[in-house]
Amino acid sequence: MAYLKDQRRETMMVEGSWNIGAYRYKGSTQLQEYVDGLKEKKLIGSLCPGCGKVIVQPRNICGRCHRRMDKRMVVSHKGTITCFVISPPIEKGKYKIIGIDPVEAGIIQEGAILVPVFVRFDGADSNINTILLNSSPEQVHIGMRVKAVFVENPEGKLSDLEGVEPLKE
Amino acid sequence: MLRNAAIIGCGQTKHSGRRRDVSQAELVSEAVHNALEDAQVSMKEVNALVVGNMQGFGGVAQPELWIGDWIGAPGKPVLRIATGGTTGGSVGQGGFYAVMSGLYDIVVATAWEKHSDSKEAGATTGLLHVALANFFHAFGYGLSMKNLLATSAVGAAAGVAAYQARFYMHRSGCRSEHFDMVAAKCRRNAARNKYAHLQWPNCTPEDIHKTDVIVHPFRMGHVCPASDGASAIVIACEDIALKKCQRPAWVKGLASYSDEENQMQSESGGGVGVLDPSEQMGCRLSAMKAYAQAGIKDPQQEIDVAEIYQPVPSQELFFSEKLGLFDEGKAWIALEKGETEINGRMPCDPSGGVNATNAIGSSALQRILEAGLQVMGKAEDHQVPKKVRNAVAHGWGGVTNYVTVTVLGETPAPRR
Numbered sequence: 001m002a003y004l005k006d007q008r009r010e011t012m013m014v015e016g017s018w019n020i021g022a023y024r025y026k027g028s029t030q031l032q033e034y035v036d037g038l039k040e041k042k043l044i045g046s047l048c049p050g051c052g053k054v055i056v057q058p059r060n061i062c063g064r065c066h067r068r069m070d071k072r073m074v075v076s077h078k079g080t081i082t083c084f085v086i087s088p089p090i091e092k093g094k095y096k097i098i099g100i101d102p103v104e105a106g107i108i109q110e111g112a113i114l115v116p117v118f119v120r121f122d123g124a125d126s127n128i129n130t131i132l133l134n135s136s137p138e139q140v141h142i143g144m145r146v147k148a149v150f151v152e153n154p155e156g157k158l159s160d161l162e163g164v165e166p167l168k169e
Numbered sequence: 170m171l172r173n174a175a176i177i178g179c180g181q182t183k184h185s186g187r188r189r190d191v192s193q194a195e196l197v198s199e200a201v202h203n204a205l206e207d208a209q210v211s212m213k214e215v216n217a218l219v220v221g222n223m224q225g226f227g228g229v230a231q232p233e234l235w236i237g238d239w240i241g242a243p244g245k246p247v248l249r250i251a252t253g254g255t256t257g258g259s260v261g262q263g264g265f266y267a268v269m270s271g272l273y274d275i276v277v278a279t280a281w282e283k284h285s286d287s288k289e290a291g292a293t294t295g296l297l298h299v300a301l302a303n304f305f306h307a308f309g310y311g312l313s314m315k316n317l318l319a320t321s322a323v324g325a326a327a328g329v330a331a332y333q334a335r336f337y338m339h340r341s342g343c344r345s346e347h348f349d350m351v352a353a354k355c356r357r358n359a360a361r362n363k364y365a366h367l368q369w370p371n372c373t374p375e376d377i378h379k380t381d382v383i384v385h386p387f388r389m390g391h392v393c394p395a396s397d398g399a400s401a402i403v404i405a406c407e408d409i410a411l412k413k414c415q416r417p418a419w420v421k422g423l424a425s426y427s428d429e430e431n432q433m434q435s436e437s438g439g440g441v442g443v444l445d446p447s448e449q450m451g452c453r454l455s456a457m458k459a460y461a462q463a464g465i466k467d468p469q470q471e472i473d474v475a476e477i478y479q480p481v482p483s484q485e486l487f488f489s490e491k492l493g494l495f496d497e498g499k500a501w502i503a504l505e506k507g508e509t510e511i512n513g514r515m516p517c518d519p520s521g522g523v524n525a526t527n528a529i530g531s532s533a534l535q536r537i538l539e540a541g542l543q544v545m546g547k548a549e550d551h552q553v554p555k556k557v558r559n560a561v562a563h564g565w566g567g568v569t570n571y572v573t574v575t576v577l578g579e580t581p582a583p584r585r
Contacts, residue, residue, distance in 0.1 A: 030438070031438040031439070035310045046439070048442075055439060055440040057440045058439055058440070062442065063441055063442050064429060082336075082444060083332050083336055083339075083445075084335060085385060085386070086384065087384050088381070088382050088383070088385075100314070102314075102315075107314045118332065124440075125444070126442055127444060128440065131315075131316065157310060157311020158307060158310050158311050158312045159316060
């Protein structure tokens with residue numbers, strides 16, 4: 001049993017890299033419909049004829065009743081926060097995600113506190129996971145009313161929806 | 170059920186952060202040899218194997234190719250199962266299926282993980298498969314890096330756990346301090362389990378509270394480690410179990426269900442209808458089915474100990490409710506009363522659970538194994554000080570929506 005163990009006392013490491021671009025996806029056409037909607041500052045979902053749910057972003061088959069969801073619906077820019085988490089102040093050199101330090105790469109400012117949220121836009125029966133903008137960690141709460149924030153000139157990309165901000169009603 | 174089956178032997182390795190002294194095969198062989206010794210069965214008597222680890226996490230993609238040689242089982246039928254975090258639960262249940270169906274008389278089920286074989290403890294190889302690859306195609310639709318870094322961590326079990334915790338806190342009234350209590354309990358229990366990883370005798374909730382916040386509501390002290398380790402069980406049919414083992418752990422019920430994806434994004438980039446990822450319908454359905462098979466009508470009275478898959482403390486709380494051990498939203502009150510302690514009314518994870526030891530592929534099999542030890546009365550220092558009639562073992566994983574529930578007991582399930 002201890003054959004290899006006797007020969008080698010420790011596991012060994014080999015330096016190398018892995019090309020993550022090697023994966024292939026067929027992709028989905030309904031994501032294209034969603035980003036086409038973002039170009040016109042519209043949030044598009046799909047309606048299930050079985051349970052009546054409107055799911056944003058759109059999908060082809062309902063996850064619960066497995067009916068085809070061919071009909072598209074536009075939901076409101078206004079919505080409600082259903083869940084949130086709060087990051088500690090982001091520090092340089094502390095985190096790496098897929099090998100990227102977000103501060104070093106200039107994607108997130110040093111010291112920034114991020115508040116990722118789940119938002120249920122009015123008319124939707126699903127959450128969208130995005131970022132709370134123009135607010136503070138003290139302000140955020142479940143049930144908070146928010147509205148979608150789009151970039152100035154949407155180009156039909158997922159990044160057209162920057163996040164949500166507090167809504168005064 | 171066609172026929173009864175029971176666990177007649179259990180084996181594990183010591184779990185730690187880095188088992189650099191062994192290869193994966195050697196690690197697995199430690200657990201399998203321990204299980205065979207415990208069962209007093211030789212590999213010659215074993216008819217078949219069910220094996221599994223989390224696909225890719227160990228950096229070795231085809232472990233079934235070499236494992237047979239290392240545990241003395243060349244030429245025997247091997248079934249490999251990989252269902253994400255639930256792998257061990259599925260491996261255990263695969264073993265039960267094989268014996269209960271009458272296909273084989275004695276089966277060894279083994280599951281493991283060796284995070285240290287990957288440079289970033291599972292992240293490099295594993296998460297590429299399970300999380301990143303899932304949303305890579307979103308780059309094709311202009312996903313911004315800021316949004317990716319801030320939110321797409323929800324695309325894996327660790328990410329969605331933080332949101333689950335917030336949902337549970339909101340609907341139950343539980344606070345972050347209760348997570349400190351669960352984590353401290355797990356560290357203390359682990360200190361009584363010689364195989365566990367994060368052992369901390371006399372750990373208090375205050376000790377946990379002093380650790381850094383990772384992302385509110387979680388602290389460093391709340392989170393499971395990445396462990397190297399393996400576990401194995403020997404499963405036998407009724408005749409053999411009665412002959413070989415004085416006190417086998419009978420399989421009374423088992424079920425696994427999945428719900429819609431729980432990661433707030435379906436594989437195709439669409440949304441999901443699950444508004445609350447701590448709803449875990451798969452767990453409720455699995456528990457109901459497994460209890461019905463076991464003839465259990467009131468789990469709050471009839472289950473004596475639970476081994477719950479809980480990488481973070483909030484999961485012990487809401488999964489214990491989904492398993493029917495406490496009323497909905499009330500588990501944290503039972504926690505405050507000490508009911509989930511080893512000597513409590515409903516001990517949860519007396520082994521320390523996944524919160525103290527997480528060798529991912531192995532983790533859910535360990536729940537079955539630990540529940541088995543409690544039924545067999547062989548849990549040594551972490552044996553619960555009461556008669557164990559029924560124990561429930563739970564596993565969670567898949568696309569954070571797939572659950573296994575297994576009920577073990579001191580007598581076989583009633584015949585139907």
